[in-house]
Amino acid sequence: MTDKNPADSNLAEQLSTTEKVALSLRKRHRKEKRFQWAGLMAVGLGFLLVVILISDIVLKARPAFHQHWVKLEVEFRQDWLGVTSSDLAELKKANYRSVLRRSLYGMFPDVKGRRDKRSLFKMISTNAEFTIKQYLLDTPTKLGKTAEVWVRFDDDIDSYLKDDYTPGEAGPRVSKQQAQWLQQFLNKEIVDKRWNSEFFTSGDSREPELAGVRGALTGTLLTMLVTLLLSFPLGVAAAIYLEEFAPKNRWTDIIEVNINNLAAVPSIIFGLLGLAVIINIFGLPRSAPLVGGIVLTLMTLPTIIIASRASIKAVPPSIREAALGLGASKMQTAFGHVLPMAMPGILTGTIIGMAQALGETAPLLMIGMVAFIVDVPAGVTDAATVLPVQIYLWADSPERAFLAKTSAAILVLLSFLLIMNSVAAILRKKFEKN
Amino acid sequence: MIDLSSSESLVSDDIDLSKTVGEIYADDAKMSMRNVNVFYDEKQAIDNVSLDLARNQVTALIGPSGCGKSTFLRCLNRMNDTIPICRVEGDLRLEDEDIYAKKLDPVLLRARVGMVFQKPNPFPKSIYDNVAYGPKIHGLATNKAELDEIVVSSLQRAGLFNEVKDRLDAPGTGLSGGQQQRLCIARTIAVSPEVILMDEPASALDPIATAVIEELIDELREKYTIAIVTHSMQQAARVSQTTAYFHMGKLVEMGKTEQIFTNPVHELTENYITGRFG
Numbered sequence: 069m070t071d072k073n074p075a076d077s078n079l080a081e082q083l084s085t086t087e088k089v090a091l092s093l094r095k096r097h098r099k100e101k102r103f104q105w106a107g108l109m110a111v112g113l114g115f116l117l118v119v120i121l122i123s124d125i126v127l128k129a130r131p132a133f134h135q136h137w138v139k140l141e142v143e144f145r146q147d148w149l150g151v152t153s154s155d156l157a158e159l160k161k162a163n164y165r166s167v168l169r170r171s172l173y174g175m176f177p178d179v180k181g182r183r184d185k186r187s188l189f190k191m192i193s194t195n196a197e198f199t200i201k202q203y204l205l206d207t208p209t210k211l212g213k214t215a216e217v218w219v220r221f222d223d224d225i226d227s228y229l230k231d232d233y234t235p236g237e238a239g240p241r242v243s244k245q246q247a248q249w250l251q252q253f254l255n256k257e258i259v260d261k262r263w264n265s266e267f268f269t270s271g272d273s274r275e276p277e278l279a280g281v282r283g284a285l286t287g288t289l290l291t292m293l294v295t296l297l298l299s300f301p302l303g304v305a306a307a308i309y310l311e312e313f314a315p316k317n318r319w320t321d322i323i324e325v326n327i328n329n330l331a332a333v334p335s336i337i338f339g340l341l342g343l344a345v346i347i348n349i350f351g352l353p354r355s356a357p358l359v360g361g362i363v364l365t366l367m368t369l370p371t372i373i374i375a376s377r378a379s380i381k382a383v384p385p386s387i388r389e390a391a392l393g394l395g396a397s398k399m400q401t402a403f404g405h406v407l408p409m410a411m412p413g414i415l416t417g418t419i420i421g422m423a424q425a426l427g428e429t430a431p432l433l434m435i436g437m438v439a440f441i442v443d444v445p446a447g448v449t450d451a452a453t454v455l456p457v458q459i460y461l462w463a464d465s466p467e468r469a470f471l472a473k474t475s476a477a478i479l480v481l482l483s484f485l486l487i488m489n490s491v492a493a494i495l496r497k498k499f500e501k502n
Numbered sequence: 503m504i505d506l507s508s509s510e511s512l513v514s515d516d517i518d519l520s521k522t523v524g525e526i527y528a529d530d531a532k533m534s535m536r537n538v539n540v541f542y543d544e545k546q547a548i549d550n551v552s553l554d555l556a557r558n559q560v561t562a563l564i565g566p567s568g569c570g571k572s573t574f575l576r577c578l579n580r581m582n583d584t585i586p587i588c589r590v591e592g593d594l595r596l597e598d599e600d601i602y603a604k605k606l607d608p609v610l611l612r613a614r615v616g617m618v619f620q621k622p623n624p625f626p627k628s629i630y631d632n633v634a635y636g637p638k639i640h641g642l643a644t645n646k647a648e649l650d651e652i653v654v655s656s657l658q659r660a661g662l663f664n665e666v667k668d669r670l671d672a673p674g675t676g677l678s679g680g681q682q683q684r685l686c687i688a689r690t691i692a693v694s695p696e697v698i699l700m701d702e703p704a705s706a707l708d709p710i711a712t713a714v715i716e717e718l719i720d721e722l723r724e725k726y727t728i729a730i731v732t733h734s735m736q737q738a739a740r741v742s743q744t745t746a747y748f749h750m751g752k753l754v755e756m757g758k759t760e761q762i763f764t765n766p767v768h769e770l771t772e773n774y775i776t777g778r779f780g
Contacts, residue, residue, distance in 0.1 A: 394616070395609050
């Protein structure tokens with residue numbers, strides 16, 4: 069280049085490289101700051117939304133964990149019960165409804181009309197007659213005597229008590245009359261708010277004060293167990309075969325494309341498949357965790373295979389060479405070296421797949437797991453439902469108390485997920501340490 | 503001016519590459535390879551190479567990058583089998599046994615012909631387990647005491663035992679680079695191979711660790727036949743008895759190391775060892 073007159077040269081040329089860099093540096097720093105702020109905002113917003121969601125659920129779920137009970141003076145009169153002796157077989161068949169009714173009316177002698185009596189009796193849970201039955205069966209000596217027995221309130225009364233209510237004034241689904249009777253109960257100090265352990269120990273019910281998540285929780289546990297036991301070994305075996313053993317040709321390409329497609333299939337299709345093939349052709353029982361597990365396995369399998377393959381691919385080839393160079397067979401190399409190193413990634417993929425399966429409702433609707441099931445399933449072939457379906461069912465119920473139950477069931481589902489993820493995280497740590 | 507012409511420009515057409523000059527045969531050959539051709543799909547990586555590995559000697563394979571020396575080395579224990587597109591032709595023998603025979607199990611071959619790789623690649627296991635792995639899978643030890651004996655003697659022969667004897671349970675990946683490579687050598691000799699192939703074993707190490715490895719190679723020669731690929735001509739000169747110079751898939755010259763480095767016959771060899779290209 070020829071020499072230039074300094075006066076002619078423009079500003080940029082007068083600046084030294086350092087100055088130019090310094091100029092651009094300020095711009096770059098500003099950009100970086102802006103990006104950091106944007107990132108922080110994104111994380112903060114996400115966190116805020118999660119906090120709002122969780123706290124809303126917790127607030128709504130709180131009433132479900134308590135239940136109001138009332139202490140009744142129950143007269144176990146033989147003529148009311150319709151029994152002649154304290155024979156256990158006879159006591160089991162006795163008329164406890166009548167005893168409950170008359171004892172209750174006895175506490176309110178001024179209630180006369182048939183309608184009034186009915187609305188008074190409605191304040192007590194329908195389950196109360198079983199509560200006093202159980203009481204008498206446990207203590208048969210009380211036959212013919214009066215005993216104080218704690219029984220549940222009906223869910224409408226329970227909800228009323230959990231709300232901000234004006235004493236003696238009517239509330240939703242509680243008449244003014246009922247409210248006043250309730251006030252009498254309260255004045256006598258025979259109403260108690262207790263921890264609702266039944267929520268965790270009983271199955272579903274049409275009566276909100278009796279409904280629990282045990283059935284759905286057990287169903288979920290069994291279904292997840294079936295899913296894990298089927299999808300993990302199948303998925304990992306498929307991934308190892310495809311990565312380590314299968315020849316690379318057109319067939320394996322087709323298989324790979326299809327696995328990827330399978331991961332994108334809407335889950336309800338798997339439910340239809342389960343209904344058409346597993347139930348109708350193979351004749352497995354309807355509504356069973358076994359069938360649910362198989363259907364969810366189909367759904368989870370592609371996720372696990374894809375994650376496992378990626379994880380196996382990421383194992384440095386030098387480890388394979390080291391093992392092969394020592395004379396390890398392909399199988400020994402794959403299972404002794406590649407698999408342990410790929411395990412953390414495989415576990416991550418598995419937990420993602422399992423978490424997906426845990427929250428899945430659609431495919432289970434098709435195979436009958438949406439049915440109203442009261443009993444807690446004892447095995448994988450018993451009729452069962454799962455937590456997300458239970459949440460859906462409760463959310464769909466008109467009773468107000470089910471609102472709290474729905475939120476409580478969501479909390480149970482989230483806790484289940486949390487425990488599942490923690491176990492996976494612990495396992496992953498263990499594998500990473502090696 | 504910067505010279506951008508590749509090394510190929512130095513190979514003028516009048517240079518004869520069709521025949522190997524020097525002595526490719528050994529009086530007492532442990533392994534002998536004849537007319538070896540290796541292809542990656544259509545591309546030929548090794549072109550008609552014949553050579554012997556002399557028993558209890560170190561044979562160095564040298565040559566510019568991409569000349570096929572590593573490919574050739576990996577043929578000797580069939581590590582190339584793992585590359586689907588790789589095809590090996592020719593007659594390769596270990597003690598008169600065809601190592602590419604159909605009935606020969608590559609697993610057995612690799613127990614007899616061990617390999618040490620360029621980058622130290624210990625298993626993510628303890629030092630003990632690293633060395634014990636080979637004997638375990640081949641069933642070389644019947645009990646724990648025998649296995650201990652193999653591990654200790656292998657570590658001793660690799661010159662690593664004194665440094666790690668107090669922490670055999672520590673992970674092998676926690677050692678320094680040079681120690682890791684010696685661990686890999688210990689792991690290889692724990693299987694009691696007959697031949698050890700080394701693919702640039704010191705290229706990732708500092709000069710001190712390299713010196714230790716080189717000394718070790720010289721000691722190992724007493725028991726094993728060794729073939730070593732190296733980029734360092736000084737290293738080839740220090741550790742080997744025989745040197746083979748590869749160029750573009752062909753074996754150009756082979757002979758006594760002393761002679762190759764002091765009085766090369768072929769023009770290409772001379773160019774390479776005098777540093778005119780490579």
